[in-house]
Amino acid sequence: MQAEGRSSDCVLKPVAIYPDPARTNGALVMCEVMMPDGVTPHASNSRATILDDEGTWFGFEQEYFFYKNGRPLGFPETGYPAPQGPYYTGVGYSSVGDIARTIVEEHLDLCLAAGINHEGINAEVAKGQWEFQIFGKGSKRAADEIWMARYLLQRLTEKYGIDIEFHCKPLGDTDWNGSGMHANFSTKYMREVGGKEYFEALMAAFEKNLLDHIAVYGPDNDKRLTGKHETAPWNKFSYGVADRGASIRVPHSFVNNGYKGYLEDRRPNSQGCPYQIASQILKTIAEVPAAGSVSAAA
Numbered sequence: 435m436q437a438e439g440r441s442s443d444c445v446l447k448p449v450a451i452y453p454d455p456a457r458t459n460g461a462l463v464m465c466e467v468m469m470p471d472g473v474t475p476h477a478s479n480s481r482a483t484i485l486d487d488e489g490t491w492f493g494f495e496q497e498y499f500f501y502k503n504g505r506p507l508g509f510p511e512t513g514y515p516a517p518q519g520p521y522y523t524g525v526g527y528s529s530v531g532d533i534a535r536t537i538v539e540e541h542l543d544l545c546l547a548a549g550i551n552h553e554g555i556n557a558e559v560a561k562g563q564w565e566f567q568i569f570g571k572g573s574k575r576a577a578d579e580i581w582m583a584r585y586l587l588q589r590l591t592e593k594y595g596i597d598i599e600f601h602c603k604p605l606g607d608t609d610w611n612g613s614g615m616h617a618n619f620s621t622k623y624m625r626e627v628g629g630k631e632y633f634e635a636l637m638a639a640f641e642k643n644l645l646d647h648i649a650v651y652g653p654d655n656d657k658r659l660t661g662k663h664e665t666a667p668w669n670k671f672s673y674g675v676a677d678r679g680a681s682i683r684v685p686h687s688f689v690n691n692g693y694k695g696y697l698e699d700r701r702p703n704s705q706g707c708p709y710q711i712a713s714q715i716l717k718t719i720a721e722v723p724a725a726g727s728v729s730a731a732a
Contacts, residue, residue, distance in 0.1 A: 436467055436478055445472040449481070450578050455547035456589075462548065464578060480709040484574055485716040491696070492576035492712055493553065493569040493618035496584065497704050499562050499599040500534055500591070506562030506605070507534055507596065515561045518610065524557045531562075533594060538564055544586050550579045559611040559664075573716060577708035580615075602703035603657040612658035612665070613704035619715055620696035623724065628694030632724045639721045640682065640699075641671040647718070650710035652703030659701060666701070 437444055446465035454460035467476040475482035500507035508531050509515055520529045538555045545552035545566075553567040568583055570576025588598050603612040623632075640647070648655060648668055659668035664678040674680040675689055681701055688695040702711045 436476060443470050444468065444476055445470060447472070450582075452548040452550065452582055455544045462582065462585075464582060480707050480713075481574070481577070483713070484577065484709040485713045486572060486574040487621070487716055488572040488575075489622040490573055490712075490716060490719075491569070491571050491620050492573055492708075492715075493567060493696075494576060494580045494708060495565055495567050495614070495616040495618070496580060497558055497563060497565045497613035497615065498587075499560070499604055499613065500537070500564065501562070501597045501599045501604075502595065506560065506599075507531060508561045514608075514610075518559050518561075521557055521561050521563070522559045530557050533596070534562070534564065537591060537594060537596070538566070541566065541583075541587050541590055544590060545583050548582065548586065550583055550586075552583060558613075560605070561610075563611065563613065573712035574709075577712055580708045600704045602652055602654055602705055606657070609663075611663045614658070614665075614700060615652070615702045615704050615706050615708070615711075617699045617702050617711055617715060618696050619699065619712075621719060624696065625694060627724070628688075628692060629724075630693045632722065633688075633693045635722050635724065636719065637673050637682070639718050640673075643714075643718045643721075644669070644671045647699075647701060647714050650707065650714050651701050652706030654705075655701070655703050658703055664700075668701070 445468040447468050448463050448465050450464040452462040454462045466481050467479050468474060469476055524530050542552055542555055551569050553569045555564065555566045558565050566583065568576060568580045570579055591598055600613070602614065656668050659665045661667040666672050666679060666681040672680045673682040673684055675684045676686055677683055678700065681699070683698040683700055685695065688697065699715065
């Protein structure tokens with residue numbers, strides 16, 4: 435959907451390369467999509483305009499559902515499995531089934547072999563729902579690696595006859611969790627200086643820019659951010675220590691360390707564009723006087 439047939443040419447600009455772990459002496463080449471002039475970024479190319487700061491570290495938690503025959507893996511043909519409870523970080527056939535574990539372990543190995551900083555995996559709250567985590571020093575690097583990890587997962591599941599459902603609320607208005615892509619972030623200033631006054635100013639800036647964040651945190655987020663199922667309402671900003679129902683969860687370690695460290699924005703969803711998400715977080719951080727600007731945060 436990036437061009438019409440009557441004017442279909444776009445230009446691919448190679449920007450990152452990874453070893454292809456599924457081939458001998460192969461490579462995966464990430465490209466930005468440019469307009470025919472080769473200079474102007476395509477409207478869908480949010481990587482070209484991302485704010486990048488190597489001093490800001492990002493950790494993305496990518497949630498998703500395995501789908502087979504039009505329903506989450508492990509769901510019966512009609513109705514629902516047992517209610518949520520035993521699935522989160524679950525183990526055993528009744529909780530996670532057989533093939534899901536095989537896939538997530540293989541995906542982990544593929545990512546590591548490709549040089550992607552894959553940090554971990556876990557079964558999630560709903561049946562058939564899983565998560566992997568990617569960490570990167572620098573917004574562009576972290577976003578690139580989550581993008582490639584998504585690709586590797588989708589390519590891998592082809593051979594198992596399983597699809598990946600990235601929609602943030604595929605089961606609709608039911609008593610089943612949706613899927614997020616929580617964004618953990620910390621600037622050099624947050625890690626080394628921080629302080630309660632700065633933290634409160636930062637939270638005020640996030641509240642002021644609420645709608646700018648929601649605009650790029652993924653489609654259909656109003657269906658997921660309802661105030662239920664470990665989410666805050668999409669139109670109300672909040673933060674709290676260890677609070678999974680807040681917009682931003684503040685780790686105990688952050689407070690115990692003198693308001694220094696990292697924070698977790700729980701609003702981005704599983705379909706969100708990591709380049710846009712990281713950029714908006716950096717834009718908001720740059721408004722806080724102690725940080726000065728994006729470059730000053732490095």
